Amino acid sequence: MTASGRPAPAIPCHNPRCSNVIAPHSGSGRPRKYCDDSCRRDAYRKSTRQPSPEDLHHTDIVQQLALDLMQSATAVRDLATREASSHEGLQDQSFRLLQQVDRLAQDVDMLRAASVQQARDRDVKLRQIARLWNLTTSQISRAWPANSIDRRMRSRDARRRTDPLTTSTGTTPPARRPGTATGPQEPEHSPDEPTAAADALHTFARAMSYLQRASGVPYKQLAKAAGVHRSYVYRVLAGERCPSWAIARDIIQAAGGDTSELRPLWAAAHDALHATPRHLHHGTLQAALRGLYLAACAPPLDTIRYASRGGLTAGDIKLLLHEESTPPGWNTVHSLVHALGGQPETIRPLWEATQSQAGHRTPAASTVTTVLAESFG
Numbered sequence: 001m002t003a004s005g006r007p008a009p010a011i012p013c014h015n016p017r018c019s020n021v022i023a024p025h026s027g028s029g030r031p032r033k034y035c036d037d038s039c040r041r042d043a044y045r046k047s048t049r050q051p052s053p054e055d056l057h058h059t060d061i062v063q064q065l066a067l068d069l070m071q072s073a074t075a076v077r078d079l080a081t082r083e084a085s086s087h088e089g090l091q092d093q094s095f096r097l098l099q100q101v102d103r104l105a106q107d108v109d110m111l112r113a114a115s116v117q118q119a120r121d122r123d124v125k126l127r128q129i130a131r132l133w134n135l136t137t138s139q140i141s142r143a144w145p146a147n148s149i150d151r152r153m154r155s156r157d158a159r160r161r162t163d164p165l166t167t168s169t170g171t172t173p174p175a176r177r178p179g180t181a182t183g184p185q186e187p188e189h190s191p192d193e194p195t196a197a198a199d200a201l202h203t204f205a206r207a208m209s210y211l212q213r214a215s216g217v218p219y220k221q222l223a224k225a226a227g228v229h230r231s232y233v234y235r236v237l238a239g240e241r242c243p244s245w246a247i248a249r250d251i252i253q254a255a256g257g258d259t260s261e262l263r264p265l266w267a268a269a270h271d272a273l274h275a276t277p278r279h280l281h282h283g284t285l286q287a288a289l290r291g292l293y294l295a296a297c298a299p300p301l302d303t304i305r306y307a308s309r310g311g312l313t314a315g316d317i318k319l320l321l322h323e324e325s326t327p328p329g330w331n332t333v334h335s336l337v338h339a340l341g342g343q344p345e346t347i348r349p350l351w352e353a354t355q356s357q358a359g360h361r362t363p364a365a366s367t368v369t370t371v372l373a374e375s376f377g
């Protein structure tokens with residue numbers, strides 16, 4: 001009975017899985033929250049239940065897709081605001097923007113599918129999802145069948161490996177989010193003010209992210225191998241953190257990658273962030289080119305050849321990326337670096353060092369082997 005003399009209203013049971021109501025409380029003591037003891041025990045078990053392996057796996061997928069979506073959105077923003085210097089450049093920019101918008105839409109669809117599966121793992125009812133999206137439960141079941149996300153991810157990764165659109169669009173890394181990741185903290189850089197450091201860090205992150213997707217090794221396993229928290233690995237692969245080389249090396253090895261290919265990218269990002277350029281004692285021209293190739297998501301040879309606008313043949317690309325041979329001419333290296341999204345004029349010192357070791361004279365005599373961060377931006 002309320003103070004006004006009206007009967008107290010019935011309240012729903014506090015167990016989310018129960019649809020019963022509790023009779024109005026009368027007398028002394030605390031009012032009941034559950035309709036009976038079994039319902040209370042069921043609610044307690046659910047509140048203390050540890051995530052299932054399937055839930056953890058699908059959470060990894062959701063977080064990975066969220067990072068991919070963030071990078072795709074950044075690429076769309078940069079392409080939409082970039083200025084072109086010619087009519088041909090405008091056409092090329094519009095075409096690349098259309099491609100990137102399509103990729104963004106694909107990422108949204110994949111994230112929606114993964115989120116539905118994650119909700120299923122956590123016992124969210126289909127009728128709740130249907131009500132949220134103004135759909136029927138049948139439409140939800142047909143569009144996102146249970147346990148179909150792994151198959152969708154495999155198909156997506158297979159398409160991306162042959163996708164003519166590479167990710168080397170000169171985008172800046174996504175905005176940082178406050179967090180408490182276990183790992184070394186690096187200087188903050190505003191995503192709205194592109195810098196050489198941000199470009200170099202983003203290129204390193206793209207290569208690491210591609211390596212993780214290609215290997216299929218879960219974030220949790222990479223984090224365990226590197227001795228850091230899983231959220232720190234997310235931020236490294238999103239371009240929000242530059243790890244120490246020891247941590248980066250452990251992540252690369254856990255994903256089955258070649259540390260020599262990623263070391264030049266890491267060095268460029270690390271040195272630019274700390275404004276301490278160094279001489280690269282660990283790395284060769286071919287390793288640097290392979291790193292750029294990974295940062296571009298290992299595109300097919302035909303895609304690289306198309307991006308070079310006739311400057312490269314399939315044989316040239318194979319020679320530069322996969323075979324030890326006589327040092328190539330500068331025009332060939334220039335075309336490959338440009339096609340992979342790097343800055344040819346600043347990777348030239350490594351090429352000159354290679355020429356010097358082979359006993360060839362270079363047009364501009366230089367023995368400097370410092371590779372600036374812009375080489376990998």
